Amino acid sequence: MGPATILHADLDAFYASVEQLLDPSLRRRPIAVGGGVVLAASYEARAYGVRGGMSGWQARQLCPQLRFVGGHFRDYQRLADQVMAVLRDFTPVVERISVDEAFLDVRGATHLFGPPPVIAEEIRRRVRAEIGLAVSVGVARTKHLAKVASQVAKPDGLVVVESGREREFLAPLPVELMWGVGPATQARLHARGVRTIGELADVSPAALQHLLGDAHGAQLAALARDHDPRPVAPRAKARSVGAQSALGRAPATAEVLNDAFARLADRVASRLRAAGLEGRTVSVRVRFPGLRAVTRSVTFPDAIASTRALTEIAAFLAARAIEEEAEHAITLVAVSVSHLRRDAGLQLPLPFEPRARLDEAARWALDRSVDAVRERFGRGAVGYAPVVLGAAGSVPDEFRALAEHDLAQEAE
DNA sequence: TCTGGGGTCCTAGGACCC
DNA sequence: TCTGGGGTCCTAGGACCC
Numbered sequence: 001m002g003p004a005t006i007l008h009a010d011l012d013a014f015y016a017s018v019e020q021l022l023d024p025s026l027r028r029r030p031i032a033v034g035g036g037v038v039l040a041a042s043y044e045a046r047a048y049g050v051r052g053g054m055s056g057w058q059a060r061q062l063c064p065q066l067r068f069v070g071g072h073f074r075d076y077q078r079l080a081d082q083v084m085a086v087l088r089d090f091t092p093v094v095e096r097i098s099v100d101e102a103f104l105d106v107r108g109a110t111h112l113f114g115p116p117p118v119i120a121e122e123i124r125r126r127v128r129a130e131i132g133l134a135v136s137v138g139v140a141r142t143k144h145l146a147k148v149a150s151q152v153a154k155p156d157g158l159v160v161v162e163s164g165r166e167r168e169f170l171a172p173l174p175v176e177l178m179w180g181v182g183p184a185t186q187a188r189l190h191a192r193g194v195r196t197i198g199e200l201a202d203v204s205p206a207a208l209q210h211l212l213g214d215a216h217g218a219q220l221a222a223l224a225r226d227h228d229p230r231p232v233a234p235r236a237k238a239r240s241v242g243a244q245s246a247l248g249r250a251p252a253t254a255e256v257l258n259d260a261f262a263r264l265a266d267r268v269a270s271r272l273r274a275a276g277l278e279g280r281t282v283s284v285r286v287r288f289p290g291l292r293a294v295t296r297s298v299t300f301p302d303a304i305a306s307t308r309a310l311t312e313i314a315a316f317l318a319a320r321a322i323e324e325e326a327e328h329a330i331t332l333v334a335v336s337v338s339h340l341r342r343d344a345g346l347q348l349p350l351p352f353e354p355r356a357r358l359d360e361a362a363r364w365a366l367d368r369s370v371d372a373v374r375e376r377f378g379r380g381a382v383g384y385a386p387v388v389l390g391a392a393g394s395v396p397d398e399f400r401a402l403a404e405h406d407l408a409q410e411a412e
Numbered sequence: 413t414c415t416g417g418g419g420t421c422c423t424a425g426g427a428c429c430c
Numbered sequence: 431t432c433t434g435g436g437g438t439c440c441t442a443g444g445a446c447c448c
Contacts, residue, residue, distance in 0.1 A: 054415080055415060214423090215423085244418080245417085395417070402417090404417090404419090
């Protein structure tokens with residue numbers, strides 16, 4: 001059994017903490033970032049039961065004096081990047097898993113900086129002193145344990161799980177603290193009388209697989225017994241790139257679909273081209289009032305990366321799905337491209353609809369020139385007509401960018 | 413009065429091939 | 431006129447994560 005050298009560092013109530021850092025009058029007060037939906041709540045707001053993901057009105061019911069603040073999304077990215085830079089001062093083995101959290105393996109850093117708990121405290125001290133934010137840290141032998149430990153450490157704490165005491169640490173904790181246990185799994189486990197990780201470890205892997213499916217059951221059985229071999233590693237290459245847009249309640253017309261998918265396809269295709277990627281499969285998701293949603297996808301022999309091809313394919317798939325479902329209103333549309341590969345440079349004509357076969361190479365070349373202008377003058381400088389005119393997107397691009405995964409890894 | 417946006421992985425059935 | 435098994439790919443849906 002190896003030593004506990006894996007750290008999980010997680011910024012506390014990140015968006016809300018940044019707002020309180022930027023505006024001292026918000027400190028020690030219940031605030032929420034967002035409007036229609038709570039993107040993040042300060043700890044003062046959480047004391048009232050306010051949680052991320054809640055609708056705004058629901059949050060106000062719980063906490064009438066709740067202050068909603070606009071998101072300074074560029075500052076979130078900037079400050080989180082500074083925190084990551086601090087982490088990289090201790091080891092290059094940093095795996096960033098979202099804007100505000102990361103794993104580190106400090107195995108090779110102890111001779112310079114001391115044992116892992118000392119490194120963890122130094123990280124917390126520096127992030128507090130240099131950036132002004134609280135970061136909680138878990139230290140353990142595995143990623144899963146380190147992550148659970150940082151959750152237990154919050155707010156503004158440090159929890160070290162000593163090597164050899166892992167199962168003792170896990171046993172009393174509720175199952176929903178485990179990576180991979182969400183509402184559905186939690187409900188199934190509770191129905192079986194399993195509430196703690198210790199109780200979960202007492203269930204046979206076979207029984208868990210029967211209850212939760214082969215892969216998921218086996219994984220939870222392993223994690224509950226503290227078997228987690230995953231190393232801290234840079235992110236694997238991206239497998240899909242997508243974008244979505246909530247529409248409120250919109251009529252399911254061709255105009256709405258064309259406009260929405262033009263905007264989404266523009267985002268997705270630009271990111272693909274910037275990363276030198278293209279994809280063979282286009283998937284579309286349409287959500288109807290009542291949260292029911294359907295998915296449609298199509299896979300081509302050749303990959304695409306042009307905005308126009310993606311727009312046409314996505315709008316076509318969505319229109320067909322809406323017709324099949326006999327719906328007349330939609331609340332959300334999404335498009336995603338998968339089966340990614342390095343762009344071949346040579347773009348073949350797309351055999352999607354022979355009548356309207358357009359030269360994919362020409363579209364791609366046009367898109368590249370649009371990308372180049374935007375790079376110099378900004379996104380608003382140039383765009384296809386529906387994108388420019390339909391710029392009523394409710395969410396700023398800076399927020400979308402926060403959630404994007406890094407595509408800058410080699411694919412295939 | 414009903415949850416944003418960007419992702420990953422798994423499952424199950426059907427088509428198709430050997 | 432159809433028995434048996436194995437593998438891959440595609441599609442649709444769902445759970446989960448931040």
